[in-house]
Amino acid sequence: GAVVSQHPSRVICKSGTSVKIECRSLDFQATTMFWYRQFPKQSLMLMATSNEGSKATYEQGVEKDKFLINHASLTLSTLTVTSAHPEDSSFYICSAGGAPGETQYFGPGTRLLVL
């Protein structure tokens, strides 16, 4: 199947700093990528839909000014957590897919710990 990578796999940062997470589709082009967040013992919750060349669509309750998404090419989307706080500590996973209804491929996830 298709491969999606994420970088970094793990990051620890101080409160107030910004953290950038990259999501890459390695062997296919993805016009749409998705960013999910998973808190301990919880399921994955969609944060935003990243559309190549246009603004991301955020889910209700997700601050677009705090979670900046850039999808500048068909193989790369980035999520920047600005002014991170301990409550932002979570597991962030991206996925990429083709058309609606087709299989989505997930990255390995990035574990963020904000001290």
Place this chain on the structure above:
Amino acid sequence: KQEVTQIPAALSVPEGENLVLNCSFTDSAIYNLQWFRQDPGKGLTSLLLIQSSQREQTSGRLNASLDKSSGRSTLYIAASQPGDSATYLCAVNSNSGYALNFGKGTSLLVTP
């Protein structure tokens, strides 16, 4: 809004048993349903994808069924092994968009 529920939340079985994981969803207007496996602290591994027009899919010891009209899916694992221990997530791709709606998962422990 699509809601996905998985039962049971946790399950512990001895090696060799056959088991069934359940998933239900509230809106039957779906493109497909997907079962994933997640190991602790890891990403997702896709196990089976069932399109809305299909009734079931099989891969090795895994069989997933879909009853779209009743909003249910089951994942059947035959002859369970300790290596099957993981969290199993059910996710629905609704017609209203194509992000996935996930259940909270079933945490499976297979003991030797």
